[in-house]
Amino acid sequence: MDQHLIALDLDGTTLNNQSKLTNETIITLRALARDGHIVSIITGRPYRIAKHIYDEIGIKTPMVNFNGALTHIPHEHWDKEYDVELTRELALDLLAHRKELGIKTITVENKHHVWANQASNDLPEFLPNKLRDDQILTATNLTSNPIAMTIKYEPEHQEEIIKAVNEKYGDFVEPRVWGGPYNILELIHRGTHKESGMFYIAKQYQIDRQNIIAFGDEHNDLEMLDAAGRGVAMHNAIPELKSIANDVTPIDNEHNGLAKYLRDYFKVTI
Structure with a gap:
């Protein structure tokens, strides 16, 4: 064959x-x-x-x-x-507005590194349940553009977050909602x-x-x-x-x- x-x-x-x-x-x-x-x-x-x-x-x-x-x-x-990278600006913008957008956890990754605003025990394999100091998502720690972002959110805020991302970053960012019981939105480069x-x-x-x-x-x-x-x-x-x-x-x-x-x-x- x-x-x-x-x-x-x-x-x-x-x-x-x-x-x-x-x-x-x-x-x-x-x-x-x-x-x-x-x-x-x-x-x-x-x-x-x-x-x-x-x-x-x-x-x-x-x-x-x-x-x-x-x-x-x-x-x-x-x-x-x-x-195919996203931008550091997007991650820090969502971090700054996370409370008003109903975002609980933002996880930002590239090939070898992961950062998050907080550890999470909700999905221990997918979201980091322990963070070193240098893995906490801040402008100081996030020194390069990420490849992907994962957002865990309050379910009633889903459309609001998607709208906010699309209005400001929709030309190059594609939000995708996870299936199943998880209130998780994944952001990757459009297309x-x-x-x-x-x-x-x-x-x-x-x-x-x-x-x-x-x-x-x-x-x-x-x-x-x-x-x-x-x-x-x-x-x-x-x-x-x-x-x-x-x-x-x-x-x-x-x-x-x-x-x-x-x-x-x-x-x-x-």
Whole structure:
């Protein structure tokens, strides 16, 4: 079979409901990498909370973080690495107006650093629950432009925050509301989605669109699955994603649905 790019969302797709990789998934992905396919994680997660998953799989291929705003090869200097930044001004502006906008926590990140106005125990994996003094979000500590911002807000203020961001920064900032039970808004550079990172990786390896297979389960996977040669929604995916996908896995993420689908599709024996 021709070399494929296998584009993998993490949460709800490659990971089970405990946010873990199973042995079956690891063995399957390693076998595909050994066969010459490019296995790439394409996630909304920051690098700091995706690195251990990349290392556990044991791949050496490019990875996409922040929904397409960072593409790099972990642990390597890759001359094709790129990021798409926001501005320091935006972060400090939101920080200054957080009370009137009903913002509880602002988390600001780039590849290797995270800053926040306060620690949070609400989502310990995604929002830092401990901060060093130099990680507290201030004009002094934030010395460079961030790649992504995550805002936890009072639910009744959602539209107000989006309106404030769009009015002042809408020409280059895109607010996206997290799905599920969380009152979280993510800010990334306008037009930056997972599919931009996916196509960038495909270009580096000269892989045609029809040889890109992408897997996902949530709203932030829509563009990627729609653009891939073969977009596969997980059995547990939202209906909107299933409606645009080329296929749906028969089994969900909690029962190795991704690994089983890949083994059948690529005829991998483990």
